[in-house]
Amino acid sequence: MAAVDALILDRMQSDVPIIPKLAEHLVSAGGKRLRPLMTVAAARAVGATDDIVAPRKLAAAVEFIHTATLLHDDIVDASELRRGKVAAHLIWGAPTSVLVGDFLFARAFELMVETDSMRALGILAEASRVISEGEVLQLTRAHDLNLDQATYLQIISAKTAELFAAAAEAGAVGAGADPAAIKALRDYGMALGIAFQLADDALDYGATAEALGKNAGDDFNEGKATLPLLLAVARTRGREEAFWERTVTKGERTPEDFTRARELIIGSGAIGATLDLAGDYADQAKAALSVLPSSDWRAALEDLADFAVSRAA
16 A cells, blocks of 8 residues: 555646645545555455556556545535545635546546556446446435435445445456456445445434544535435424425525434434444445455455444444
8 A cells, every 4th residue: 555655646746736736635635545445455365466566556546536536526515624624626726626636537547558457447437437427316316305215325336336346346357366256346345335335424414523524414514315314304204394395405504404403313213224234235245255265355355344334333
C-alpha cells in the first residue's frame, strides 16, 4: 500500500498547479483506501508477488476513480464536508472540482492501459459506467418514500458496490488468477460493497461528524431515501405520515427535523434492521472466499468484511 500511495501521489501531479493542489486536498485527507487495498489483497490472495506490478497500478486507478466520483458527488449533493475537510467545491468552485475529477478519471485510464490488460481495462471501464448509472438512478428516486428495498439495493449495488467488486476482480485479473478465483473475488467485492453502504447509511443517523468525515444527517438533509429512512417510514407511517411527507417528499425541513427523524429511525428499529442486513451481506462476502486457499491475505479480506459492518455497530 505504501507503493500504491507513492504511485497515487506521483500520478496526480500536473503542470497546472491547481490540479495537484485540489487532488491532494482529498487524496491526502486520510481516506480508508479500502478499494485499492482490496485490489492489492485480492492479487496477493491468488499468489501475486512483489515483482508483479499490474495490481499496484490497478489499485491506484481504482483510487483515482473513487476520488473522481467523490468530487462529482459532493457537487451534486451540495456536501459541505468530505473526509473531515471542507468539500473541494466550496474552496475552488464547482467547475474546477468537476474538471479535476475528469483529470483523475483520465489518469486512472492511463494506469489501466499501462498494465497491458484489456480485461482489467474492461472491468474498470464498465464499473465507471455502472457507477454513473447508479448515481443517476438515485437522483431520479430522491425524495421517493415509495422506493422499494429491491430498487434501493439496485442503486447501492451500482453506485457503491460495483467499484468494490471491480477492485477485487481487477486485482485477481492483474495477478493472472484462474476463472473461479476471479469470480469469487468479484462476488466477494459486490457483497462487501453492499454491506459497506448499508453500514454507511446507518451511520448517517447514528454517528458524529468526526466519525463520518462528513456531516451527520447529510442523507436526510439531501432527501436521500436510504434503507434506514425507508424502514422507519414504513414502520411509523400511520402516525408520522405528515412529518415524512413534509421533510422528505416536499423537502421542507427545519434544523430540528433531523433530530426528530433520527429518534423515529432509531426508535423504530430501522438502524438495527439495516445493520442486520449488512451483516448478512458481510457473511456472503466471506463465504465467497471459500474457493481460495487459506492464507493471511484471505484472512485480511475476511477481516475487511467484518470491519465494514462493525464500524457502525
